[in-house]
Each structure stands twice: as structure tokens, then as C-alpha cells.
Amino acid sequence: MNPIEIMQSQNVGDTEQIGAMLAHAFLNDSSIPPFIALYGDLGVGKTAFVRGFASVISPTAPVRSPTFALVNEYRSKVRPLFHFDMYRIDSEDDLISIGFYDYLDRNGICLVEWSEKIGYALPESYVRVTIEKISPEIPDQRRITIEQIGDNT
Numbered sequence: 001m002n003p004i005e006i007m008q009s010q011n012v013g014d015t016e017q018i019g020a021m022l023a024h025a026f027l028n029d030s031s032i033p034p035f036i037a038l039y040g041d042l043g044v045g046k047t048a049f050v051r052g053f054a055s056v057i058s059p060t061a062p063v064r065s066p067t068f069a070l071v072n073e074y075r076s077k078v079r080p081l082f083h084f085d086m087y088r089i090d091s092e093d094d095l096i097s098i099g100f101y102d103y104l105d106r107n108g109i110c111l112v113e114w115s116e117k118i119g120y121a122l123p124e125s126y127v128r129v130t131i132e133k134i135s136p137e138i139p140d141q142r143r144i145t146i147e148q149i150g151d152n153t
Contacts, residue, residue: 008134009142015045015131018144019052022127026109027056027078032148033125034079034108037115040131045142046113049129050083053111057081065113070098073108080108086117095121125150 009015026032036053038046051063054074058081061074065085074081082103089095095118103110104123115122130145 004145004147007144007146009045009131009140009144010138011140012045012048015048015142015144016052016055018146019049019054020056021052022129022146023053023056033123033127033150034110035104035123035126036109036111036129037122037126037149038111038113038129038131039116041133044131044133046131049131049144050111050113054081054083057109071100071103076109078109080106082106082108082110084110084112086112086114089114089117092121123150 007018009018022036026034038049040046047063047065054061054063057078058074058076061081063074063083064072070085070088072083074083084100089098095101100121112118115128126149128145128147128149132143132145133139134141134143
């Protein structure tokens with residue numbers, strides 16, 4: 001994985017494909033941390049990105065936003081996949097109450113939407129995925145920046 005990759009998505013399908021590309025890279029490169037922190041405004045495609053990632057790691061998973069459940073767990077032959085939505089998380093006590101730190105100890109892959117809400121709880125090494133709208137004239141176009149933070153070796 002390159003230190004920083006910037007890609008453009010023209011639609012939801014592209015966003016899912018970019019998520020799948022990261023999952024393939026993860027499977028082929030053990031230096032990529034198993035924690036993906038997703039950043040971006042409401043409706044930019046964070047769940048679509050996770051759906052693409054999960055299509056590789058857990059192909060039968062019915063990925064949906066965990067907004068109200070806070071975490072969805074998907075079984076996989078590779079490693080379990082934990083999909084968090086931190087939008088409603090306001091404190092470390094909230095993280096403890098949903099078992100966030102316990103999930104980190106379960107040797108799974110964590111994909112965390114709204115990671116900006118829990119900056120204090122992110123691991124030393126993770127993959128940061130930022131999804132941004134590019135232009136109001138092209139409402140589905142996105143810039144997706146993927147960068148590895150820290151060293152997972």
C-alpha cells in the first residue's frame with residue numbers, strides 16, 4: 001500500500017470498488033493495519049465504501065449502516081469484520097458501554113465510520129479513509145484519500 005492514495009469516485013459503484021480494492025490490498029499485505037478509520041460528512045458514501053470492503057472479506061454480509069445498532073459484526077473465513085458507526089458516541093464511557101475495546105482485542109478487522117468522534121481512541125496504526133464531495137455541480141463525485149497512519153510492522 002502506498003503511503004497516500006487519492007482516487008476519484010463518480011458514483012456509489014465506484015466507491016464500493018475502491019473499498020474492495022483496499023480489502024484486496026489488505027489480504028495481500030500483512031503490513032496494512034486491521035483498523036480502517038472512515039472520515040466524511042453525512043451521506044458521502046462511508047457505508048458504500050464498507051460494503052465494497054466487505055464484499056471481499058465477507059461476501060455474503062448484508063452490509064447496512066450501524067447507526068442505531070452502533071456496531072454490526074459480519075462473519076468471514078478470513079477474520080471477523082466489525083463495522084462501527086460512532087455518530088452517536090459522545091464519550092469514552094459510550095465506547096466502553098458498546099464494548100469497543102473488547103472488539104479491538106478480538107483479532108478482527110474494524111471499519112469505523114465517524115472516526116473523528118473518537119480520535120482519542122484510535123490505535124497507533126490504522127488506515128485513514130477520507131471521503132469528500134468534490135463539486136456541487138456533480139453531486140455523486142467523490143475524492144477518496146487513503147493513507148496509512150503509524151507503522152504496523
